[in-house]
Amino acid sequence: xxxxxxxxxxxxxxxxxxxxxxxxxxxxxxxxxxxxxxxxxxxxxxxxxxxxxxxxxxxxxxxxxxxxxxxxxxxxxxxxxxxxxxxxxxxxxxxxxxxxxxxxxxxxxxxxxxxxxxxxxxxxxxxxxxxxxxxxxxxxxxxxxxxxxxxxxxxxxxxxxxxxxxxxxxxxxxxxxxxxxxxxxxxxxxxxxxxxxxxxxxxxxxxxxxxxxxxxxxxxx
Numbered sequence: 001x002x003x004x005x006x007x008x009x010x011x012x013x014x015x016x017x018x019x020x021x022x023x024x025x026x027x028x029x030x031x032x033x034x035x036x037x038x039x040x041x042x043x044x045x046x047x048x049x050x051x052x053x054x055x056x057x058x059x060x061x062x063x064x065x066x067x068x069x070x071x072x073x074x075x076x077x078x079x080x081x082x083x084x085x086x087x088x089x090x091x092x093x094x095x096x097x098x099x100x101x102x103x104x105x106x107x108x109x110x111x112x113x114x115x116x117x118x119x120x121x122x123x124x125x126x127x128x129x130x131x132x133x134x135x136x137x138x139x140x141x142x143x144x145x146x147x148x149x150x151x152x153x154x155x156x157x158x159x160x161x162x163x164x165x166x167x168x169x170x171x172x173x174x175x176x177x178x179x180x181x182x183x184x185x186x187x188x189x190x191x192x193x194x195x196x197x198x199x200x201x202x203x204x205x206x207x208x209x210x211x212x213x214x215x216x217x218x219x220x221x
Contacts, residue, residue: 006099007069008034009046009106011061015177016047016068016089019161020168026083030104035072035083037103044069044090046108049178063106065095066113066182089164092181115160115186127190128159134197135166141201163189170196 010031016022026035038045046067053061070087077083093110100106118124132155139150156162167180167189183189 006107006109007044007046008037008103009048009063009067009108010034010070011048011050011053011063011106013050013174014047015049015174015181016070017164017168017181018068018089018091019164020089022047022070022087022089024083024085024087026085032081032083033103034105035085038072044071046070046093046110047089048095049174060100061106063095064178066092066178067095068092068181113184115184118187120187124159124187124190127187127194128162131166131190131194131197132162134194134201138197138200159186159190163193166193172196
């Protein structure tokens with residue numbers, strides 16, 4: 001991404017993290033136009049959590065300032081003009097200026113939003129290993145009751161990518177997910193995720209796993 005770029009925005013009631021997938025059913029006319037624009041110009045679009053307003057209905061929305069670029073991967077166009085698509089999160093951005101009324105959908109001038117270099121690489125490496133171990137145990141406890149194997153799962157080695165992969169998987173509140181997305185301190189993101197994973201592990205220890213009644217630990221986003 002260049003230092004300042006203009007992209008179409010898709011405000012949603014979800015938080016998309018880099019390197020994670022998002023399925024979308026696009027049925028509103030304004031967002032059909034957005035999809036067509038992205039396809040014709042080989043352009044990503046920005047996924048932003050809605051701060052105020054509604055996801056559907058055509059009213060104005062106010063998005064959070066930090067979002068994630070998404071690029072269309074698989075796509076199916078339905079006969080009535082709707083789209084089913086799967087998009088991949090790329091890099092984070094910060095909105096510098098919103099543009100309303102230029103197109104049926106929002107546009108924004110954006111700039112990159114990246115993590116700062118770690119103050120202590122040793123601490124970051126230790127947190128990365130701790131989160132990887134805790135997340136692996138989480139996956140084992142959550143999937144093996146369904147007969148699913150976890151031995152072939154390969155987690156990212158990169159601390160930033162691992163933090164996004166874990167954050168995108170866990171079912172936590174949208175404001176907390178947005179906070180994790182906005183953080184530019186990789187260690188702090190990993191530290192918070194490790195706390196959540198420890199709480200999940202404690203829940204498994206104190207309550208037998210029941211697939212029919214478990215509230216759900218995987219994100220629906």
